[in-house]
Amino acid sequence: xxxxxxxxxxxxxxxxxxxxxxxxxxxxxxxxxxxxxxxxxxxxxxxxxxxxxxxxxxxxxxxxxxxxxxxxxxxxxxxxxxxxxxxxxxxxxxxxxxxxxxxxxxxxxxxxxxxxxxxxxxxxxxxxxxxxxxxxxxxxxxxxxxxxxxxxxxx
Numbered sequence: 001x002x003x004x005x006x007x008x009x010x011x012x013x014x015x016x017x018x019x020x021x022x023x024x025x026x027x028x029x030x031x032x033x034x035x036x037x038x039x040x041x042x043x044x045x046x047x048x049x050x051x052x053x054x055x056x057x058x059x060x061x062x063x064x065x066x067x068x069x070x071x072x073x074x075x076x077x078x079x080x081x082x083x084x085x086x087x088x089x090x091x092x093x094x095x096x097x098x099x100x101x102x103x104x105x106x107x108x109x110x111x112x113x114x115x116x117x118x119x120x121x122x123x124x125x126x127x128x129x130x131x132x133x134x135x136x137x138x139x140x141x142x143x144x145x146x147x148x149x150x151x152x153x154x155x
Contacts, residue, residue, distance in 0.1 A: 038119045039142035047121045047140055050074070050147050052111055055125035055136035058083065058152055062090050064101040075149045076141075083152070104129065121147075
């Protein structure tokens with residue numbers, strides 16, 4: 001017996017706006033009435049410790065030794081999605097090369113922070129891995145009375 005095919009046509013429907021859940025990377029409905037409140041840098045704590053910890057944590061997430069959910073509170077949905085994809089690619093590459101997950105060994109060489117606007121701070125953290133030196137760039141925005149990373153790149 002051959003399986004029967006449905007003759008119903010597919011049609012597009014309007015779906016509610018969705019965002020990525022910080023918990024598990026799943027889509028949730030966004031509240032259209034909720035608007036993020038910008039917070040001035042003068043009303044927030046010093047960004048240097050957060051920048052340093054975020055850079056270290058992002059390198060550990062990409063290396064596979066830290067869970068990405070630990071960063072969900074400190075990053076925007078777009079950054080979370082980007083890190084999730086990059087982490088999955090790195091895990092597949094390690095698996096294809098049959099390399100074990102290892103904690104990265106590095107030393108923080110410097111942290112440079114520059115306030116660009118009233119509620120945005122750009123920063124660069126330089127990390128020395130021994131055989132290689134890498135830079136982690138972070139853009140923090142004051143949102144809802146706390147710093148949140150709106151861009152993170154490991155160079």
